Amino acid sequence: MTVRIGLIGAGGMGRAHVSRIENELAGGEIVAVADVNHEAATAVAEPLGARAYGSGAELIADPDVDAVLIATFGKVHAPDVVRAVEAGKYVLCEKPLATTAPDCLDILQAEQKTGKQLVTVGFMRRFDKGYNEMREVLTSGRLGYATLLHCRHRNPSVPESYTTRNMIDDTAIHEIDISRFLLGEEIAKVRVDTPRATSRRFEHLQDPLVLVATTESGVLIDDEVNVNIQFGYSIECELVLEAGTVRLGDQEHTVLRDESGNRNAICSSHIDRFHDAFNQEVQQWIRAVERDEHAGSTAWDGYAATVVVDAAIESLENGGREIGVAMIEKPAFYA
Incomplete structure (x- = not known):
């Protein structure tokens, strides 16, 4: 067919x-x-x-x-x-x-x-080999349970039409979902911190942001969203467990060696990185x-990510105050 x-x-x-x-x-x-x-x-x-x-x-x-x-x-x-x-x-x-x-x-x-x-x-990202290997380490139980999850989402640049809200609802939403996927639980509360802004941004943009979230069991997630980092598209993630850590491997398949040393090429977009x-x-x-x-x-996963986005935007608009995530009870249809 x-x-x-x-x-x-x-x-x-x-x-x-x-x-x-x-x-x-x-x-x-x-x-x-x-x-x-x-x-x-x-x-x-x-x-x-x-x-x-x-x-x-x-x-x-x-x-x-x-x-x-x-x-x-x-x-x-x-x-x-x-x-x-x-x-x-x-x-x-x-x-x-x-x-x-x-x-x-x-x-x-x-x-x-x-x-x-x-x-x-x-x-x-649920289909990325690295994230799935990280998830397997957690679910195997051999290193204990998760305590912290460190995420980094860095873009070389964004168009002038891109807004600070988009840093959460278009960019950080990927880390929101992959955090739920990796940890197997919902996010309960969230806040958004605003570090010193980069001079490389458009004037209307607050960049970077740091989204800090806590899951139902108390795992702390921090996500740096930095969309004018200049050098390339770079996604990083490290899961901290009781008896060890696991992080995404290098994003590239090749290493260049010359008079400047050993280095990887860097992807320029999500299309390349997650092909x-x-x-x-x-x-x-x-x-x-x-x-x-x-x-x-x-569709439940889509809803769950959106309500976290809503709480994060509310935090951003209220000076970084921590906001509880308001969710309906999960229907048995999606169990």
Whole structure:
């Protein structure tokens, strides 16, 4: 079976997904592309022999679309996710699932009405080899339980349209989710500290930030978000356990040796750093759709990350005050 995929969002992330599905993965075919910029949708669709639409609603209604991949801006995700679910179609939605808790709850409600898990959220780090090796060390129990988790998310630069809020809802959300994934528990409270700002930022941006969170069992998480670090895209993580530590390995596969010494090249973007993780994520989703099964992170994971984001933004807006994370009780549907 070939899964006929409809792509909503013809921007950079959408085009990257087209490239991997068409050139690197098996079992899927892009049959339709939608974008509010119809010309952009057409430009992506025509070389594939796919149909172009001006809205996600039109694409979801296409009977030849088996499953939907959403790669638009986060604030417009929710309506298309709900439409896809109501149409009974599996959907892989790039993070965030939605940018507000009420929108996430609407998605949870719509999905539960179908009686079937249809939504996967694009938290691709869950497929990264290094993070999975870290998780295995923790779950094996051989080094005891977790006490601390140190995270670093560093971008070379960001566009002028990027905001301080985006440092949390677009960037730190990755560490929020991977912390939940690694530790296997929810985040209970959070605060955001504002260090001395770098001169390399746009004037409107508070950069860097440090998000400090505490899980239900008391594990302390610190996440440096530093989006104008200049030298490259660098993701770091160290898990501290009772009898040892485990950290992500070097991000690169090669080492350059010359008169300046030994050094690694540095990735320039998340597309480079998490290429393999993206591929594994989308491949697993395609194969699961073939079997009429859900795979990967759930709509609950999307909701859980969003409510932590909400608390972090509230902290940022209130001088770094610690804020409790307000969550509904987890429905048995997502157990």
